[in-house]
Amino acid sequence: MVELTTLEARAARALAAVADAAAAKGLAVAITVVDPAGILQAFHRMDGALSGPVEVSQKKARTAALFGSDTADFGTGASPGGEIYSIEHTNGGLITFGGGVVLRTGARLAGGLGVAGASVAADEQLARVGAAAF
């Protein structure tokens, strides 16, 4: 099972897990995995997903990877009145609501995964499915 430990194989496995979970709920989402530098690792758009969520899923994944923080947590500070408000305009634009989660190998940052296209709660839940499968 050496191959399944590579980033390539783990990213593919995470995408498939999210797509399966979304299909089971009748949802159509865009799913992104990025590396620790926020650069695209793998992406999958389900049939029926709209065009807008494509970039949103990427920015969720990037936000999680670039700051080592799930987007829901990140958004607590990066919103009007929050301690790091305005940081969301850096790095090409970050996302401050749920659906982006940190990917880890043990304790080490391995990247980020973002889901967009359904409700925030559903995107968030699907992203956690992906992180668990990673």
Next chain:
Amino acid sequence: MVELTTLEARAARALAAVADAAAAKGLAVAITVVDPAGILQAFHRMDGALSGPVEVSQKKARTAALFGSDTADFGTGASPGGEIYSIEHTNGGLITFGGGVVLRTGARLAGGLGVAGASVAADEQLARVGAAAF
């Protein structure tokens, strides 16, 4: 009348309907129709419309098409305190107030139409005229 069912003909018909309705009220607006990917399909600027609304009408149309949501509805969540605040910075910049409406062919997303240059309420009402004529 097959030709009138094409996207090209329907977009032209929608632009004309909005321009006529605006002229009847003494308003001068910019009107955009985009395809489901948010790419420009048709555009018309009335004499007397300022330069700024040109891009605003395009971003309204894009927002509606990319997320399958009228901009007034979209903006409820994508404003400070809203559930998807920060999404408005994706996809080249989105609009969170009225004047952008979804265009459909039956239940299927066919694009978006945006109107800008008058008041938000008037832009919104004119956009609905365009969607009805599409």
Next chain:
Amino acid sequence: MVELTTLEARAARALAAVADAAAAKGLAVAITVVDPAGILQAFHRMDGALSGPVEVSQKKARTAALFGSDTADFGTGASPGGEIYSIEHTNGGLITFGGGVVLRTGARLAGGLGVAGASVAADEQLARVGAAAF
């Protein structure tokens, strides 16, 4: 005929003339008219035109308007070895081949018209049809 002398009406007439001439040849193109500042005045995409020419037609129209020069002439200087080579990277990107023509009211600059989606020669010929109808 006062109305036909407005920029709005003249732009619409130019778009229609280009679309009719293109349809007569079995071509599907994107057609843009901009004002003297290079800001969008009117746009029409024919059914069957690809997505890429949408922006190309806009940059042709902008190039013509912003420098008061048809793009074919402009390109003679703005190409490797030309006297103003590198200028094509200004103003958000300019086009250095045919298909963009200057629009005038008498001797005064009134804007630019760009056609893209067919061959350079056909785009150029269609753009001249549009300028004549303007």
Next chain:
Amino acid sequence: MVELTTLEARAARALAAVADAAAAKGLAVAITVVDPAGILQAFHRMDGALSGPVEVSQKKARTAALFGSDTADFGTGASPGGEIYSIEHTNGGLITFGGGVVLRTGARLAGGLGVAGASVAADEQLARVGAAAF
């Protein structure tokens, strides 16, 4: 086997075919599939591929889809001295060498596929493997 005819399934099949062919040659590449509007459909980066080719593969796929032309053919005109030189700066930047191919469903444009990370000749050959599997 209806599901295999969807864009989602066909894109996944094309990515897998390219990755298998590349692995068989000991190559590590980035592979992108976009829809006809140039928007991301699916992406896969193989272990060992560098970061730069990620965007290159996307621009190859976009170029092919947006202009309905394989990038090797497109580049013949869009290079210094070519008939459409300067077009490569439109649409966010286009690629003028091999490795991007048009995807079709029958005669209809279905998108573009881009491969980057190996030699131009190898990228091009791998892209053709992907188009055949699509």
